[in-house]
Amino acid sequence: MNENPDPSSIPLSADDKVASAMFYFPNTIFWGEIAIRKQFKPSTWLTTNAVPDIIHLFNPKAIFASSSPNPRPSPLHEIMIPNGMILAYHLVPPNFDPVDYDPNEANMQMCSVDAFFGSYQFNGKLRISTKQSLLTYLEITHVTFLCLYEVVIQNTFMPSLGLMKVPFALVRKEGTLFNLVK
Numbered sequence: 001m002n003e004n005p006d007p008s009s010i011p012l013s014a015d016d017k018v019a020s021a022m023f024y025f026p027n028t029i030f031w032g033e034i035a036i037r038k039q040f041k042p043s044t045w046l047t048t049n050a051v052p053d054i055i056h057l058f059n060p061k062a063i064f065a066s067s068s069p070n071p072r073p074s075p076l077h078e079i080m081i082p083n084g085m086i087l088a089y090h091l092v093p094p095n096f097d098p099v100d101y102d103p104n105e106a107n108m109q110m111c112s113v114d115a116f117f118g119s120y121q122f123n124g125k126l127r128i129s130t131k132q133s134l135l136t137y138l139e140i141t142h143v144t145f146l147c148l149y150e151v152v153i154q155n156t157f158m159p160s161l162g163l164m165k166v167p168f169a170l171v172r173k174e175g176t177l178f179n180l181v182k
Contacts, residue, residue: 018034027065028063055083087118091168093166096166111180112125121156124152126147148171152164
């Protein structure tokens with residue numbers, strides 16, 4: 001994974017910056033560089049109204065689901081990703097943004113969950129009201145992406161990929177199964 005993108009290879013306006021990101025689909029992971037406006041935090045960019053319908057991923061690599069014991073990344077030139085197909089997203093480790101909440105905020109709690117989509121399992125925490133259950137939260141929350149914190153990611157179909165830990169990830173609410181972890 002390219003942790004230090006070369007911004008000179010990506011067309012940028014004066015208001016843009018480069019971020020390294022990973023995008024998840026049912027049977028594929030893509031990672032590479034994106035150009036986003038400087039005023040946005042790269043980790044929460046997909047939750048803004050400024051995200052395009054098609055995301056242009058530069059210098060991408062992909063791992064396609066296979067029965068190979070050691071799947072290898074496939075380098076590609078440029079990928080155009082339809083926003084509506086993205087199931088999950090996070091910054092490429094070790095990149096991260098500061099947390100987007102006050103940990104001392106009253107009446108909020110971290111709810112441990114497993115999020116399943118395709119062959120991926122994201123074990124993490126949702127930040128919800130102390131007055132809500134996970135079911136209530138999922139029923140009344142009308143957003144495209146939910147924020148997961150302290151996430152451990154695995155692919156159950158390709159365990160050779162190992163575990164990846166990220167401080168923050170976005171998962172698409174629709175199409176994700178949630179398991180409450182006790």
